[in-house]
Amino acid sequence: MDIVPLLLARIQFTASLSFLALFMALALALSWLLLFFKLRAHRTGLPGWTAAYRFWVRFFALSFVLSLAAALPVLIQLGSLWPGLMDKIGNVAGPLIGFGVLSVFILKSCFLGVMLFGQRRVSARVHTLAVFMVAMGQAATLFWVLALQSWVQTPAGATLIDARYQVYDWHAVIFNPSLAWNLGLMALWSALAAAFLILGVTALQALRRRLDDGERCAFKTALVVAVAAALLQMPVLDGAGRVMAEHQPAKAAAAAGYWHSGTAPGWVLFGWPDAKAQANRAALALPGVGGEWLGRDPQGVYQGLDKFSGMQPPVPLTFWALRVVLLLGAAMLLVSCLTLALTARRGLDPSLLPPWWLRVIVATLYAGGLAVLAGGVFSLAGMQPYAVNATITQSEVLGTASTAVLGASLAGYLILYATLVAAFNGMLFHAARYGVVPVRKPGGSPQ
């Protein structure tokens, strides 16, 4: 079988899903941060909180626009790249997709217009309520997307009858074993993505000029969120790792670079897993660590990659995607904690930080966003060759589109995504320097 179409389809789907995940994560966390800014503005009456809301609502709006637009290619590719998939999992996926689309529709049509364009037309209380509902809607949408994404990783509540999943327990389908951990990870990474975006932009502004109250308020909030989320990452990653070990032993073994069943586990810090040699090259391992993140067979023997020959995920990619996630997590923990320590005595005010440290914070501007991307790559690559864990492979549901068509559309998607990310980035840096000018939609929707 020609491997190229499968590879192109995998790259395309991973790219689209990662793009969606990145901006969904930003929009989710920014919407909750904006709600916090609004509530603080009500409580304290300080103009700084309102200023922080005004500035960051712009980047919430841009992220939301991008995530909404990005949902369509993911949905279309789910149908057209993997035509056989819905035939098999339609009973499960159909309602979940329906609820996801419905959530985002209700949030957008009922509340987003009020939040973005209706501030003058409604009372402050109603406006804050709209912000709250938008934040809830974001969370609900993410919930349904992750319910499906988790279910394909750890299918539960449905059995495969005649090559088609039939649901016997909806509760078990939705609250499948990995949902809680995936929700936790996504919430934390989205908090980190938004918090580091705010920290980085504010640090950039602090390098150029004196900060105003709004920027200080945003920095303070983002710093606390960043420290909390960076610390919480560790127990959640541990929990997610244990669930993965139980349900996806091949992915767990690839993540650990653990080749031979039954050998003493050792957590490989660095190294290059070589699939040909079935061994790690230039490995630096912590012996005796990491057994709890490896799958075991019924006799309690650790399962290595040799148990899954022919059905291994791409080991180097899985292995390194996880290392990137962990490195970024560690870097964010370090930067946020040190910043907290440096500013704790000065009311978390970044103005007095030394310039070189401000530059370090600027450098981590997209660290949280990259963690979302690497996490997405890890989760998708680690599943291969399966589309639904251990039952349905990607190659059996792959469509018939030719290599040329797949290649051309992949190029189109990559160019489009790169352009849009660059545009977002450009607007961010422009706004960091010159601020944002409020916009109005002429004759905007009548809410």
Add this chain to the structure above:
Amino acid sequence: MIEMLAASLGVNANDPTFWMPLVFMGLLVLLIAAGIVLDGFDLGVGMLLPLAPADERGRMMTLLSPWRDANEFWPLLGIGLFASAFPLAWGVVFGKLYGPLALMALGLVLRSVSFEFRIRARAELKPRWVLGFWLGSVATAFGQGMILGRIATGYQTAAGYGWFAVLMGLCAVAAYVLLGAAWLVMRVDGELQRRAARWARHSIRWTAVGMVAVSVMLGLANAGIFYKWSNPGGLVVAVLVWVLMLLCFSSAELRLARVPGRGEQHSWLPFVLCVVLYLLMLAGLAYSLFPYLILDDMTLWDGTASIASMRLVLAGAVIGVPVVLIFNLLAYRSVFGKERRAA
């Protein structure tokens, strides 16, 4: 007729496994109709942007903005409903349409992002987003036309059918340009209205070519559809529809030729005629295919999920439909008539 259909499937007409797919199909056709008409004029105006003088382009995009939020949702809602109500047909249909769908997806993303980013971009970058909106609109319209072409030929893959899909892509571009231009004729006055009437008259011929071609191809490429229309009852309806379409085309053309002029109070007529035309065509297509999702291969009832899943989707639809209705009635109540300039 409903009873007959149910009997032919061997089920009771009150059986949910029988009527639920019908309800979903009805909703889906409504969503597609809304998408063609409402997202359609939006697409058309988008494609006309480069033809307008540079200083009018911003105004044209501003004209769209009250309905943009509502317009951009139709494709997502339609695809979402198709996926959740007919999951077993979804992959089969989408798998055959990979290329056109990818083109449409790229176009739709570019369109919706360009529109929102243009509002928020600094002045010197706005023209780039106008260009993006244009490009996205062209790709979307072309992709949709190709999808129509592939459906009309029954997804056959011989080389000639590929060219037919390309022709349909071009005709769809013309059809949406016509709709957008007719909408502009109704919406604005002065120089822009005169230009819009000229654009509409150029595109109306290609629209007519497309409609005739798709009808002929439907009949010729699919024996089942030919049979459906060629019995005596079908023939009468077919002739009536053809006469009605001809009337719509010719009166739209006549009205456009007189813009601007005394007919100012009837400037909404070409737009309404176009809407009637497109809805007729959609109805004809739906009637031709019914009760199949894929002709002679998969019916509505073969494409649905299990009854428990359908119930959940229906529950979602029961929540969703009122929201869609209320929101859209509010949003579209002012879609007809002249723009109000004061604001």
